[in-house]
Amino acid sequence: VVWTNEEGARFTPAMIGSGVYCGVFDLVHAHGRTDAEGVSLGEALGAIGYRGEVACGAHPLGAYFELHIEQGPTLEAKGLDLGIVTGVQGIRWYELQVHGSETHAGPCPMSMRQDPVPVLAALVSELYAHTRNQGDEARCTIGRMSAAPGSVNTVPSCVKISVDLRHPDPAGLARLDEGLRDLAAKYDGDCRVEVGDLWHSPPVAFHPDCIEAITAAAEAFGLPLHRMVSGAGHDSVYVSRVAPTGIIFIPCKEGLSHNEAEETRPEQAELGANVLLHAMLGRAGCA
Amino acid sequence: VVWTNEEGARFTPAMIGSGVYCGVFDLVHAHGRTDAEGVSLGEALGAIGYRGEVACGAHPLGAYFELHIEQGPTLEAKGLDLGIVTGVQGIRWYELQVHGSETHAGPCPMSMRQDPVPVLAALVSELYAHTRNQGDEARCTIGRMSAAPGSVNTVPSCVKISVDLRHPDPAGLARLDEGLRDLAAKYDGDCRVEVGDLWHSPPVAFHPDCIEAITAAAEAFGLPLHRMVSGAGHDSVYVSRVAPTGIIFIPCKEGLSHNEAEETRPEQAELGANVLLHAMLGRAGCA
Numbered sequence: 001v002v003w004t005n006e007e008g009a010r011f012t013p014a015m016i017g018s019g020v021y022c023g024v025f026d027l028v029h030a031h032g033r034t035d036a037e038g039v040s041l042g043e044a045l046g047a048i049g050y051r052g053e054v055a056c057g058a059h060p061l062g063a064y065f066e067l068h069i070e071q072g073p074t075l076e077a078k079g080l081d082l083g084i085v086t087g088v089q090g091i092r093w094y095e096l097q098v099h100g101s102e103t104h105a106g107p108c109p110m111s112m113r114q115d116p117v118p119v120l121a122a123l124v125s126e127l128y129a130h131t132r133n134q135g136d137e138a139r140c141t142i143g144r145m146s147a148a149p150g151s152v153n154t155v156p157s158c159v160k161i162s163v164d165l166r167h168p169d170p171a172g173l174a175r176l177d178e179g180l181r182d183l184a185a186k187y188d189g190d191c192r193v194e195v196g197d198l199w200h201s202p203p204v205a206f207h208p209d210c211i212e213a214i215t216a217a218a219e220a221f222g223l224p225l226h227r228m229v230s231g232a233g234h235d236s237v238y239v240s241r242v243a244p245t246g247i248i249f250i251p252c253k254e255g256l257s258h259n260e261a262e263e264t265r266p267e268q269a270e271l272g273a274n275v276l277l278h279a280m281l282g283r284a285g286c287a
Numbered sequence: 288v289v290w291t292n293e294e295g296a297r298f299t300p301a302m303i304g305s306g307v308y309c310g311v312f313d314l315v316h317a318h319g320r321t322d323a324e325g326v327s328l329g330e331a332l333g334a335i336g337y338r339g340e341v342a343c344g345a346h347p348l349g350a351y352f353e354l355h356i357e358q359g360p361t362l363e364a365k366g367l368d369l370g371i372v373t374g375v376q377g378i379r380w381y382e383l384q385v386h387g388s389e390t391h392a393g394p395c396p397m398s399m400r401q402d403p404v405p406v407l408a409a410l411v412s413e414l415y416a417h418t419r420n421q422g423d424e425a426r427c428t429i430g431r432m433s434a435a436p437g438s439v440n441t442v443p444s445c446v447k448i449s450v451d452l453r454h455p456d457p458a459g460l461a462r463l464d465e466g467l468r469d470l471a472a473k474y475d476g477d478c479r480v481e482v483g484d485l486w487h488s489p490p491v492a493f494h495p496d497c498i499e500a501i502t503a504a505a506e507a508f509g510l511p512l513h514r515m516v517s518g519a520g521h522d523s524v525y526v527s528r529v530a531p532t533g534i535i536f537i538p539c540k541e542g543l544s545h546n547e548a549e550e551t552r553p554e555q556a557e558l559g560a561n562v563l564l565h566a567m568l569g570r571a572g573c574a
Contacts (some may be wrong), residue, residue, distance in 0.1 A: 070396025089393055093439055105428035105451045106376055106518025108542055110419060117429045120365025120412040128405040130399060141392035141403045145446065147432045152380055152449040152485075154430045162439040198439075233394025247344045255395055266399045 002237030003235045005046065011041045018235035020056050022242045027056055031151055045077070061243035063095045063210060063283050066236045067276045068247060069264050074228065074256030081271055083228040083249035084214050088171040088237050089139070090203030094180065098187070102149065102157035110222040118149070119191045123183050124161070130163070130179040137229060138176060166230075168203050169231035181205040204237050210283065217278035221271065244283075258272035290522045291332070298328045298559035307343050307498060307523035309529045314343055324428055348530035350497060352571050354536060354563045356551050360542030361515065363440045368558055369500050370515040375458075375489030375524050376426070376453040377460040381467065385410070386479040389436065389444035404434070405480045410470050411448070416467040418452070420471045424516060426453035455490050455516035489523050496532025497570065504565035508558065531570075 003021075003099065008014030012031045019025040031042030045051040065229050070076075100116035124142065131140035141164040147156040163180060167173040184193045215225055236245045250272035253263040293302030298320045306312040312472045318329030329572075332338040357363075362370050387403035411429065418427035428451040434443040450467060454460040471480045503511055516535065537559035540550040 034364075063345050070394060071391060072396075074394070074396065075398055077399065091393075103428060103542070104358060104519060104544065105430065106378070106453055106520075107357060107361070108518070110415075110426060111423060112360055115428075115434075116414040118412065121408045121415070122476065124408040125405060125412060128397075128408070136396050136398060139392060139397060141440065141442055143392065143434060143435050143441045143443060145404075145432050145434045147430060152430045153428065153451050155428055156430060159432065164440050166393055197497050219332065227516075230394070233393075255390070255399075257391065287543060 001235075004050070005041065006235055010035045011044075015233065015235050015238055016041065017031060018238040019068070022238040023057070024238055024241075026238065028144050034051040044230045046188045054205050061239070063213075063277050063280075064239045064240075064245045065210060065214070065276055066234060066245070066247045067232055067251060067272045068230075069252040070183060071232050071247040071252060075226070075249060075251035076253065076255070078226070080222050080224060080226050081251065082218055083226050084218060085206065085213060085230050085247035085249055086205040086211055086227050087168055088233060089137075089168050089214055090170060091201040092165045092173060092177055093198035093200075094165075095160060095198055096123075096163055096180075096184065097158055097193040097196070099158050100156060100190075101195065103155040105153040105155060108155070113155055114190050115155050116191045117156065119187050119189075119193070120159045120161070123187045123193070126183050126186075127163070127180060130183070131176060132177055134167065134172060136177075137168050138172060139231065140164070140176070141166075142224070152194070165209065166231060168224070169204055173198060173203060197226045197264060201233070201237075204240055205244045206236070208243050210279070212277040213283040214246050214248055214275065214280050217275045220278060221273070221275060222269075224261035229230035235259075246279070248279070288327050289444060290329065291337070293468060293522055297322045298331075302522050302525055303328065305525040306456075309525040310344070311525055311528075313563065317330035332415060348526070350494070350496060350500075350567075351396065351526045351530045351532045352501070352563055352566050352570070353521060353526075353532070353534045354550070354559045355517075355521055355536060356539040356544060357536040358519050358542065358544035359537060362513070362536060363540065363542070365513070366509060368538065368555060369505055369510050371498060371505060371512050372517050372536055373498055373514050374493050375491040376424075376455050377457060378486070378488040379452045379460060379464055380485035380487075381450040381452075382409075382483040382485055383445065383450055383467075384445055384447045384481045385474070386445050386481065386485070387443060387477075390442040391439040395442070400442055401477050402442050403478045404443060406474050406476075407446045407448065408481070410474045410480070410523035413465060413473075414450070415530060417470070420464060420502055421454065421462055421466075422507065424455050425459060425462070426518065427451070428453075447487075453518060454482050457490055460490060486526075488520070491527050491529060493523070493533045494531035497566070498568040499530050500570040501533050501535055502561065503515065503569050504562045507565060508553045508562060510558075510562070533566070535559055535566070 004017030033041045098116035098120045101114040144162040148158045165176040184195045291304035320328045385403035385407045388401040431449040435445045452463040471482045
C-alpha cells in the first residue's frame with residue numbers, strides 16, 4: 001500500500017488515507033480537507049488522477065507490515081541495524097495553568113505575592129522526576145510555555161504550559177497521568193493549579209503473529225533481535241485496528257527526521273527491505 | 288512642581304519632564320518623542336499652551352518632597368497611614384536563555400535528550416530560593432517565558448525567560464546579580480545557559496535632611512515612624528540627582544495601582560498632604 005497523505009504536511013490531519021480505510025475518518029470529510037490555498041484533497045487527487053475507482057476499504061488485508069526509519073536515536077546509539085517494533089506509545093496531551101495574582105515587580109514583597117512562577121518551576125521539576133522514575137520508556141515533554149500578561153516588571157497572573165506524556169502500556173500511561181494530577185493537587189493552594197485534557201491516544205500493541213514473522217526473518221539474517229516501541233504514530237496505528245500489523249525500524253542518523261539532514265544508508269534500507277520481504281513471505285506461509 | 292509625562296502612557300519613556308530638568312534626557316530629544324498617532328510631545332505641549340517660556344532647569348530647587356501612594360500592599364497590611372521613604376530599589380533586567388536540542392516528544396528516550404525545560408525549572412527554583420535568602424527587601428520576578436519552536440510534541444531547542452531583580456542597596460543588588468550568574472554557570476552543561484543584560488538602574492538613597500524633615504513632621508502628627516524603600520521609580524529618582532529629595536507614601540487599597548480600582552481614602556490623602564506641608568516648612572526653617 002502507498003497511503004495518501006501520511007505526513008499531513010499539506011492537508012491536515014496526518015494519516016488520512018489509512019484513517020479513511022480503517023474507518024477513523026469519513027471519506028467525504030477527508031476529501032473536503034483543504035490546503036492553505038483552499039484546494040481540497042479530493043480536487044487535488046482528481047487533478048493528478050489519483051482519486052481512484054475502487055471503493056475505499058473494498059480491498060481486504062490479510063496482514064500489514066510497515067518498514068520505517070526509527071525517527072529516534074536508539075538503534076544508532078546501540079549499534080543496531082534493525083528494530084522489531086512491538087507497539088506504539090500511548091499519548092496524553094494536557095494544558096496546565098497556574099493562576100496567581102498580577103503584581104508590580106517592585107513594591108510588593110515576595111512573601112506577600114501569589115507568584116505562579118516558583119509554583120510552576122517546582123511542579124515541573126517533580127513531574128520530570130516522577131516520569132524518570134517510571135523507567136526509560138516513559139516520556140514527558142513540555143513544548144510550550146507562556147506567562148500573562150507578559151511584562152518584564154509584572155508578576156504574572158497566569159503561567160501556562162503544554163504537557164505531552166507517553167508510555168507504551170496503558171498502566172504506565174495511567175501512572176504518568178495520575179502523577180500529573182497528584183502534583184497539580186499538591187501544588188494547588190495560594191496559586192490555583194488547573195489541568196485541562198487536550199488529547200488521548202491509547203497505546204497500540206502489534207499482533208503477536210506479525211512480531212513473530214519479523215523476528216523469524218531477522219533471525220534468518222543473523223541480526224540481534226531488538227524489540228522496541230515506536231514513539232511516533234504511523235499508518236500502522238490505524239491499520240492495526242482492522243488487520244494483524246507489525247513495524248520494522250531501521251536506523252536514521254542522529255535520530256533526525258522531518259529534516260533535510262534525515263539520513264539512512266542504502267545498505268541499511270536494503271537490510272530492512274529484505275527483512276520486510278521475508279516477514280511477509282513467512283506470514284503468508286511461503287517462507 | 289507638576290512634571291510633564293510622569294506616567295509615560297502616551298509618550299515613552301516615563302518621567303520625561305523630570306528627566307529633562309535633571310539632565311537625563313536632552314530637551315530636543317524629549318520634544319521629539321511621538322505617540323501612537325505620530326504626534327510629537329513638543330507639538331502636543333504647544334497645542335495645549337504648556338510648552339512654556341522659561342528655559343528648562345532655569346528654576347533651581349532647594350529641596351524636593353514628593354507625596355505618592357505606595358503602589359504596594361505593605362502599609363495597608365501593617366495598618367499604617369504613612370511611610371517615610373528612604374530610597375528606591377536598584378533594578379537589573381536580564382534575558383536568560385537555556386539552549387537544548389529540538390527532538391520529537393516520542394522516539395527519543397529522556398536520558399538521551401538535551402531538554403532545556405528541567406534545567407530551567409531547577410534554575411528558577413534555586414533563583415527564587417537565593418533571592419528569599421537575601422531578606423524581605425530582595426525581589427525576583429519572572430514576567431515573561433517562552434519555548435521555541437513552541438510545539439506540544441517537540442522538546443524545545445530553546446527556552447527563554449525575563450528576570451527582574453531588585454534590592455534597595457547596591458551590595459544587595461550585586462549579591463542577587465552574582466547569584467543569578469553563579470546559577471547560570473552551575474547549570475551550563477549539556478544545555479547551554481546564557482544570561483543577557485538588558486538594563487541596570489542603581490539604587491537611590493534619599494537625602495538624610497529630607498528624611499529627617501519628613502520624620503519630624505510625622506512625629507508632630509503622632510504617627511508611627513515607618514521607614515521603607517520604594518519598589519517603583521518616581522520623578523524623585525531623577526530629582527535626587529540635582530537636589531536633596533524625599534518621598535512620603537500613603538496607603539492604597541490592596542496595593543493596586545495603574546488600575547481603575549486604585550483607591551486611597553480622602554482622610555489618608557489629607558494626612559499625607561499635612562505631613563508633606565510640615566516637612567517642607569521644617570526643611571525651609573519655618574516650622
